[in-house]
Amino acid sequence: MDQPIAILFVCMGNICRSPLAEAAFRRVADDLGLDVEVDSAGTGGWHAGHAPDPRARAEALRHGIDISGYRARQVTAEDFRRFTHILALDADNLADLRAIAPIDATARLGLLLDHAGGRAGESVVDPYYGDRAGFARTWQDVSAAAEGLGRSLSRP
Numbered sequence: 001m002d003q004p005i006a007i008l009f010v011c012m013g014n015i016c017r018s019p020l021a022e023a024a025f026r027r028v029a030d031d032l033g034l035d036v037e038v039d040s041a042g043t044g045g046w047h048a049g050h051a052p053d054p055r056a057r058a059e060a061l062r063h064g065i066d067i068s069g070y071r072a073r074q075v076t077a078e079d080f081r082r083f084t085h086i087l088a089l090d091a092d093n094l095a096d097l098r099a100i101a102p103i104d105a106t107a108r109l110g111l112l113l114d115h116a117g118g119r120a121g122e123s124v125v126d127p128y129y130g131d132r133a134g135f136a137r138t139w140q141d142v143s144a145a146a147e148g149l150g151r152s153l154s155r156p
Contacts, residue, residue: 003084003106004035004037004084005034005035005036005084005085005153006036006037006038006082006083006085007025007036007037007038007039007083007084007085007086007087007149008038008039008040008041008075008079008082008083008085008086008087008107009021009022009025009038009039009040009041009087009089009112009142010040010042010043010075010086010087010088010089010093010097011042011043011088011089011090011126012042012043012044012092012093012126013042013044013046013047013072013128014040014041014042014047014048014072014073014074015042015047015050015051015052015053015056015072015128016052016053016055016056016126016127016135016138017089017090017124017126017127017138017142018040018041018042018089019040019052019060019067019070020052020056020059020060020067020138020139020142021040021087021089021112021124021142021145021146022038022039022040022067022070023060023063023065023067023070024139024142024143024146025038025142025146025149025150026038026065027063027065027146028146028147028149028150029150031150032150032151032153032154034150034153034154036153037083039083040070041072041073041074041075041076041079042072042073042074042075043074043075043093043096043097043100044074045073045074047072048071048072048073048074049071049072049073050071050072051068051069051070051071052067052068052070052072053128053135055127055132055135056127056135056138058135059132059135059136059138059139060139062136062139063139063143075100077100077102079107080101080102080104080105080106080107081102081104081107082107083107084106084107084108085108085110086107086109086110087109087110087111087112087115087149088110088111088112089111089112089123089124089126089142090111090123090124090126091111091123092123094109094110094111097109111123112124112142112145112149113141113145114145115145115146115148115152116141116144116145116147116148117144117148119141119144119145124138124141124142124145125137125138125141
């Protein structure tokens with residue numbers, strides 16, 4: 001029996017980019033009727049247990065999505081077996097994921113923007129040290145990738 005599709009979005013601290021990617025993909029999956037497990041995590045654990053950055057929460061709310069209940073967590077070894085796809089938001093986090101992947105990892109690793117037309121190999125810019133506009137740009141990037149990913153997963 002095939003493993004059900006499960007997708008983990010990963011950035012550094014799991015309070016900006018990856019929760020927005022999780023929210024954007026949850027919406028796409030719902031719209032397409034996809035039966036998938038979705039979560040997000042960070043390669044670092046310093047924000048574990050914290051809600052997303054207030055600017056990320058505000059950006060998600062601008063698009064009708066409440067992420068205030070999300071809580072940051074750090075990637076675990078089990079994630080590499082539990083999820084079918086682990087998508088990093090940038091090349092540095094992808095390299096970190098490859099470095100910590102256990103020998104028995106089954107998840108396919110990749111970059112989120114590989115799923116956005118014409119953006120393969122690109123990173124979602126970290127908006128943490130910027131202003132609201134950076135979070136709006138992050139939302140645009142993760143939404144485009146979420147739509148592409150959703151379309152690819154909904155094909156027979």
